Amino acid sequence: MTVPGPSAAELARQHAAGTAPATRSVEQAFARAAEVNTGPSGLNAILWDDREAALGAAAKVADLARQGNQPGPLAGVPVVVKDNIATLTMPTTCGSRILEGYVSPFEATVVTRLRTAGAIIIGKTNMDEFAMGSSTENSAYGPTRNPLDPTRVPGGSSGGSAACVAAGIVRVALGSETGGSVRQPAAFCGIVGVKPTYGRVSRYGLVAFASSLDQVGVFGRSVEDAAIGLGAIAGRDRYDSTSADAAVDDYAATVSETLKGVVIGRPREYFPDSLDARIRERCDAAFDAFRQLGATVRDVSLPHTDLAIPTYYIIAPAEASSNLARFDGVRYGVRAKAATLREMYADTRSHGFGPEVTRRILLGTYVLSAGYYDAYYKKAQEVRALIADDFQKVFDTGVDVLVTPTAPTTAFPIGAKSDPYEMYLSDIFTATANLAGIPALSLPIGRVDGLPVGGQIMAPHFAEAALFRAAFALELALGEAAHR
Amino acid sequence: MSATVDAPVLAKYEMVVGLEVHVQLRTRTKLFCNCSTQFGDPPNRNTCPVCLALPGSLPVLNEAAVELATRAALALDATVQEESVFARKNYFYPDLPKGYQISQFDKPLALDGKLVIGEHRDGSLMHVRITRVHMEEDAGKSIHDRYPGASAIDLNRAGTPLIEIVSEPDIRSAAEAGSYLRLLKQVMEYVNVSDLNMEEGSLRVDANISIRERGASKLGTKTEVKNMNSFSGVERALDAEFARQVAIVESHGRVEQETLLWDADNGTVRPARSKEGSHDYRYFPDPDLPPLRLTKEWIARIRDRLPELPDARRRRFATEHKLGPYDIDVLTANPHIAEYFEAVAHAHGDSKTAANWVMGEVLAVLKNPGVPIDRFSVRPADLAMLLDMVRNGAVSNSAAKRIFALMVETGDRPEQIAEREGLAQVGDEAQLAAWVDDVIAEKPAEWQRYLAGEKKLLGVFVGAVMKRSGGRADPRKVNQLLSVRASG
Numbered sequence: 001m002t003v004p005g006p007s008a009a010e011l012a013r014q015h016a017a018g019t020a021p022a023t024r025s026v027e028q029a030f031a032r033a034a035e036v037n038t039g040p041s042g043l044n045a046i047l048w049d050d051r052e053a054a055l056g057a058a059a060k061v062a063d064l065a066r067q068g069n070q071p072g073p074l075a076g077v078p079v080v081v082k083d084n085i086a087t088l089t090m091p092t093t094c095g096s097r098i099l100e101g102y103v104s105p106f107e108a109t110v111v112t113r114l115r116t117a118g119a120i121i122i123g124k125t126n127m128d129e130f131a132m133g134s135s136t137e138n139s140a141y142g143p144t145r146n147p148l149d150p151t152r153v154p155g156g157s158s159g160g161s162a163a164c165v166a167a168g169i170v171r172v173a174l175g176s177e178t179g180g181s182v183r184q185p186a187a188f189c190g191i192v193g194v195k196p197t198y199g200r201v202s203r204y205g206l207v208a209f210a211s212s213l214d215q216v217g218v219f220g221r222s223v224e225d226a227a228i229g230l231g232a233i234a235g236r237d238r239y240d241s242t243s244a245d246a247a248v249d250d251y252a253a254t255v256s257e258t259l260k261g262v263v264i265g266r267p268r269e270y271f272p273d274s275l276d277a278r279i280r281e282r283c284d285a286a287f288d289a290f291r292q293l294g295a296t297v298r299d300v301s302l303p304h305t306d307l308a309i310p311t312y313y314i315i316a317p318a319e320a321s322s323n324l325a326r327f328d329g330v331r332y333g334v335r336a337k338a339a340t341l342r343e344m345y346a347d348t349r350s351h352g353f354g355p356e357v358t359r360r361i362l363l364g365t366y367v368l369s370a371g372y373y374d375a376y377y378k379k380a381q382e383v384r385a386l387i388a389d390d391f392q393k394v395f396d397t398g399v400d401v402l403v404t405p406t407a408p409t410t411a412f413p414i415g416a417k418s419d420p421y422e423m424y425l426s427d428i429f430t431a432t433a434n435l436a437g438i439p440a441l442s443l444p445i446g447r448v449d450g451l452p453v454g455g456q457i458m459a460p461h462f463a464e465a466a467l468f469r470a471a472f473a474l475e476l477a478l479g480e481a482a483h484r
Numbered sequence: 485m486s487a488t489v490d491a492p493v494l495a496k497y498e499m500v501v502g503l504e505v506h507v508q509l510r511t512r513t514k515l516f517c518n519c520s521t522q523f524g525d526p527p528n529r530n531t532c533p534v535c536l537a538l539p540g541s542l543p544v545l546n547e548a549a550v551e552l553a554t555r556a557a558l559a560l561d562a563t564v565q566e567e568s569v570f571a572r573k574n575y576f577y578p579d580l581p582k583g584y585q586i587s588q589f590d591k592p593l594a595l596d597g598k599l600v601i602g603e604h605r606d607g608s609l610m611h612v613r614i615t616r617v618h619m620e621e622d623a624g625k626s627i628h629d630r631y632p633g634a635s636a637i638d639l640n641r642a643g644t645p646l647i648e649i650v651s652e653p654d655i656r657s658a659a660e661a662g663s664y665l666r667l668l669k670q671v672m673e674y675v676n677v678s679d680l681n682m683e684e685g686s687l688r689v690d691a692n693i694s695i696r697e698r699g700a701s702k703l704g705t706k707t708e709v710k711n712m713n714s715f716s717g718v719e720r721a722l723d724a725e726f727a728r729q730v731a732i733v734e735s736h737g738r739v740e741q742e743t744l745l746w747d748a749d750n751g752t753v754r755p756a757r758s759k760e761g762s763h764d765y766r767y768f769p770d771p772d773l774p775p776l777r778l779t780k781e782w783i784a785r786i787r788d789r790l791p792e793l794p795d796a797r798r799r800r801f802a803t804e805h806k807l808g809p810y811d812i813d814v815l816t817a818n819p820h821i822a823e824y825f826e827a828v829a830h831a832h833g834d835s836k837t838a839a840n841w842v843m844g845e846v847l848a849v850l851k852n853p854g855v856p857i858d859r860f861s862v863r864p865a866d867l868a869m870l871l872d873m874v875r876n877g878a879v880s881n882s883a884a885k886r887i888f889a890l891m892v893e894t895g896d897r898p899e900q901i902a903e904r905e906g907l908a909q910v911g912d913e914a915q916l917a918a919w920v921d922d923v924i925a926e927k928p929a930e931w932q933r934y935l936a937g938e939k940k941l942l943g944v945f946v947g948a949v950m951k952r953s954g955g956r957a958d959p960r961k962v963n964q965l966l967s968v969r970a971s972g
Contacts, residue, residue: 084540106541108540204541205541211772239542241773242774319768321766322584326539331581332538373766
């Protein structure tokens with residue numbers, strides 16, 4: 001599927017210059033959504049939209065442009081937002097029954113920042129319930145389909161946002177990451193997905209799954225789209241105590257045609273013998289391209305990589321079991337009718353949460369229990385430190401970025417992974433960056449059987465600029481080969 | 485639960501008590517959001533996405549609360565930690581919006597404090613060790629008896645900053661518990677961190693109590709007693725629970741570890757309805773809040789800014805003002821009274837007189853219609869001026885009391901009142917002599933007896949002159965005049 005049309009930057013320029021009205025771009029986005037059918041009978045990518053509000057906001061951008069004001073780097077650019085990010089005009093349900101009909105009275109900092117940058121939020125996208133999943137099949141509102149092959153999953157948990165970008169509805173979309181929920185769907189849908197450094201982007205208004213791992217991420221049709229999107233939302237927020245006061249670079253300006261002097265690490269643990277040979281091949285081609293750009297490719301080792309999935313599946317459910325306690329039927333969302341308080345809790349939560357969410361709450365409750373805390377949660381935190389240390393050591397030897405496959409497979413058929421553990425292994429190459437808190441990006445590096453393969457680039461804390469520089473150069477070098 | 489045990493049996497045992505005291509910090513806003521902490525507002529008015537635990541909201545620590553908590557901890561001689569960690573205490577209850585309380589667990593704000601609660605017979609200090617002082621947020625309020633068939637939730641209090649002060653089990657009697665609480669409250673008043681109002685819940689006490697035979701060193705099974713709403717209630721509850729445990733042990737039963745509620749009306753304890761089946765709170769560090777890091781310099785600065793604490797003030801009042809133990813206790817009980825006294829004493833120069841007036845006239849007024857001392861109409865300088873006037877004879881002692889009453893009423897200065905009310909002392913020799921002559925003329929027989937040597941009758945004559953003058957005669961001069969008459 002080739003998607004014509006201007007980039008986000010070009011759109012913003014046109015809107016600002018008044019050569020094209022922002023309202024027309026919004027109309028086109030809705031028209032494209034109708035054309036590919038993003039509704040429940042089609043891709044099922046968009047859960048809620050608000051055409052009127054979107055057109056109203058676009059008209060304001062057009063007014064600003066007419067008055068000669070600078071309407072921002074995303075002026076009039078249509079954007080979709082994952083349904084676990086609070087917006088004022090549409091519901092925020094996290095793909096869950098328990099929040100059916102819930103409209104937030106406040107909006108997420110990232111949404112405010114997008115709007116300040118001129119972006120027009122046109123819809124909320126489908127997702128695995130509370131971001132727990134790697135295929136967007138765990139949504140209470142039904143699975144999202146991959147626009148490149150509707151029998152297959154788009155990846156997850158931010159599958160709806162990835163599908164909207166891949167289907168050419170928007171150039172930029174917000175997702176969220178806890179263990180790979182932006183990069184893996186980006187890989188499955190053949191687009192760019194970036195997970196920034198933990199603390200780079202405010203979590204205020206992102207409904208928490210696992211607070212120490214969660215980070216809002218950005219999808220782009222191109223590296224530049226993603227760079228502009230991230231630039232618009234990055235930076236310290238006083239409403240999120242874990243957001244960092246680190247300078248935000250102009251990521252779009254890191255575009256470079258050469259990588260002379262750049263050292264690229266190839267961690268051997270991400271290329272096991274069991275890795276699909278055709279995915280390995282695409283990666284090798286990417287390494288060749290990096291060499292031709294003047295970079296040095298160096299074999300390195302991250303010895304604790306194989307512990308990432310077990311570590312992740314202790315820490316994330318532990319935090320989730322506590323974060324999701326607020327969904328108790330008392331103040332908002334769905335409440336079951338019951339005779340006693342205890343029954344009300346049990347019925348509300350049993351009916352409100354799907355099986356994967358229930359499984360993780362139980363798992364998390366267990367690992368935090370008296371007598372198990374030290375063996376599981378505490379131990380997992382120690383291993384997490386070792387994983388972070390692996391990265392630190394490699395970066396300390398002068399490696400600028402690491403390059404790996406994003407996922408061990410291409411997009412799999414809907415319903416193919418019924419064993420939860422098999423599903424968990426989808427994040428085997430991505431969860432490490434969340435555990436270490438480092439930034440990582442996935443971009444298309446070719447196809448296997450017509451399905452996209454993602455290449456992952458990882459960088460040291462707050463070195464998003466290094467990520468984007470490598471990504472820009474590789475995207476340019478691969479050209480159309482990235483989509484063949 | 486109506487076990488009765490004879491006093492000699494009770495005397496075989498001693499109670500071992502540790503207290504957990506929650507003190508609500510006097511901040512303008514809540515611990516993790518900007519909502520007001522105002523008490524008594526309409527239900528759920530002071531709430532926002534953070535304290536309602538709306539999806540996506542995050543806590544941001546109130547620095548003013550950290551400063552108050554640090555002051556309190558330092559005042560209790562505890563070591564404030566350079567790094568402490570907020571942890572989540574997980575349990576379900578409708579008035580706990582997040583499903584967890586943000587508290588501190590294995591890394592509290594401060595450790596190892598102590599509070600002196602008296603002296604042993606040998607003169608050594610009796611103190612209660614304080615295990616820890618930690619910060620946490622309060623829950624909301626459930627109201628079960630207002631609407632038939634339903635409970636109401638008020639979340640105005642949810643997220644209000646508290647400190648919990650946990651003592652070691654160093655307390656051996658209800659009276660010691662009472663002393664500990666009164667002195668703890670006094671220290672908190674001195675450092676001005678809380679309203680300390682038990683009725684409004686800004687000061688709450690839970691007690692852990694076990695018993696053992698006197699002389700034994702092993703601790704028995706403890707129970708936790710809650711729901712006491714006064715210090716005397718704590719003392720009564722401890723005695724009741726002590727007797728209950730003794731009765732159980734004496735009848736060869738076993739004390740169950742449980743939470744009990746004090747019923748002040750019946751003077752008994754009863755088992756609490758459990759909040760959750762088990763008490764596994766699944767504590768873990770709150771990933772939304774980085775560890776609280778305080779620099780040595782910052783802690784030192786807070787320490788330097790602490791006011792003089794009750795203990796130090798008591799010692800200083802003994803040496804500097806030469807007051808006795810009773811006067812010192814009364815004057816230092818409340819920091820504002822102590823400061824008021826000192827201001828009067830310094831301005832007037834005679835501490836004893838100042839102490840007598842503050843303990844007598846001033847406290848009598850303050851005790852009455854609930855006049856807080858910070859809004860007391862008589863400024864220390866004005867009271868000192870009144871005492872000066874007494875000393876230099878401008879007014880009599882009895883006139884001074886009338887003037888003081890008028891000062892309380894009007895807030896006017898004493899010399900204005902003396903002038904206006906004609907209470908200035910009469911020192912005019914001619915006037916005084918006339919009164920003296922009148923009085924001698926009225927009581928010729930007594931005067932003869934006085935002249936014959938019955939010296940104690942002098943008081944009768946002075947009193948009569950004072951009466952005739954309406955209290956305005958200068959008694960010193962009246963004395964002199966009478967002596968002159970007698971010898972002339």
